[in-house]
Amino acid sequence: MKRNESIRKVFEALNWARQFLREKGREENVAHIAMEFCLGMGRTELLANMHRPLNATEFETFQQMIIQHGEGVPIQYVIGYEEFYGRKFHVNEHCLIPRPETEELVLGTITRMKKSFSNQALEVVDIGTGSGVIAITLKLEVPTLHVTATDISTKTLDVAKNNARTLGANIEWVEGDLLTPLIGSKRFDCVVSNPPYIPIGEKENLSVIVKNYEPERALFGGTDGLVYYRKMIEQLPNILKRKALVGFEIGHTQGDAVAKLLLNKFPNAKVEIVKDLNGKQRMVFAFIESM
Numbered sequence: 001m002k003r004n005e006s007i008r009k010v011f012e013a014l015n016w017a018r019q020f021l022r023e024k025g026r027e028e029n030v031a032h033i034a035m036e037f038c039l040g041m042g043r044t045e046l047l048a049n050m051h052r053p054l055n056a057t058e059f060e061t062f063q064q065m066i067i068q069h070g071e072g073v074p075i076q077y078v079i080g081y082e083e084f085y086g087r088k089f090h091v092n093e094h095c096l097i098p099r100p101e102t103e104e105l106v107l108g109t110i111t112r113m114k115k116s117f118s119n120q121a122l123e124v125v126d127i128g129t130g131s132g133v134i135a136i137t138l139k140l141e142v143p144t145l146h147v148t149a150t151d152i153s154t155k156t157l158d159v160a161k162n163n164a165r166t167l168g169a170n171i172e173w174v175e176g177d178l179l180t181p182l183i184g185s186k187r188f189d190c191v192v193s194n195p196p197y198i199p200i201g202e203k204e205n206l207s208v209i210v211k212n213y214e215p216e217r218a219l220f221g222g223t224d225g226l227v228y229y230r231k232m233i234e235q236l237p238n239i240l241k242r243k244a245l246v247g248f249e250i251g252h253t254q255g256d257a258v259a260k261l262l263l264n265k266f267p268n269a270k271v272e273i274v275k276d277l278n279g280k281q282r283m284v285f286a287f288i289e290s291m
């Protein structure tokens with residue numbers, strides 16, 4: 001596409017982009033995100049610069065980003081990061097893009113850890129860490145924790161390690177399938193995970209932005225979406241301390257099923273199904289004290 005000579009200013013480029021995105025069925029607010037990235041500005045600064053002229057390079061970069069997103073590439077992969085809990089995390093095609101609901105899992109975990117344990121030097125593990133958001137945020141918010149994070153993919157763990165380095169979080173990394181690589185090494189006070197939980201049959205209903213670009217192994221949890229909860233719960237007795245907290249993010253219809261899986265394995269557990277800010281069931285916490 002050739003440069004449209006009539007576009008010289010920020011607001012004109014934004015108008016072009018909004019219309020382009022609308023025609024492609026994408027969210028128009030991505031235009032602002034892309035422009036902020038191109039100009040290295042925050043939202044407020046951008047608003048104060050609507051009449052600033054764009055040079056050719058700035059406009060072309062912006063235009064390319066908008067075209068890529070129009071084709072379906074998530075804007076977070078285009079700009080290379082997503083914000084989580086007020087920090088920037090690098091993301092790429094090897095990891096899930098962190099979702100705001102997962103911030104609530106982190107907050108809920110911190111609140112319950114503080115309430116349930118007097119000692120704050122706890123051993124915590126994040127299973128299937130992806131970009132590392134859960135593990136890294138827990139460590140940075142509660143520096144006394146000792147945090148371990150696992151993932152099955154080397155390339156994904158590299159993304160998480162890079163984020164930990166940039167953000168200054170000291171984490172122990174373990175590569176492998178779910179809890180398997182941890183068994184026999186140490187036990188944990190707290191296990192947290194946002195596993196893939198979309199039933200595979202729902203793939204066709206997902207937006208192109210999700211289903212064609214985010215890694216399948218980070219999205220889908222088998223026929224009913226519960227495969228990874230079942231496997232993790234089966235393995236939990238091998239890695240939990242006598243008194244432990246488990247926190248899972250879940251799909252909004254999975255609360256009862258995941259609570260039941262936990263109670264089958266740990267009949268004395270105190271299990272809570274917790275809703276997110278949108279009023280949807282989003283987390284299950286279990287406080288487990290074994291005899």
Ligand code: GLN
Pocket residue numbers: 095096097098099102128129130131132133134194195196217218219
């Ligand atoms: N723990 C990461 C996140 O919450 C990755 C989760 C996943 O890949 N399913 O973003």
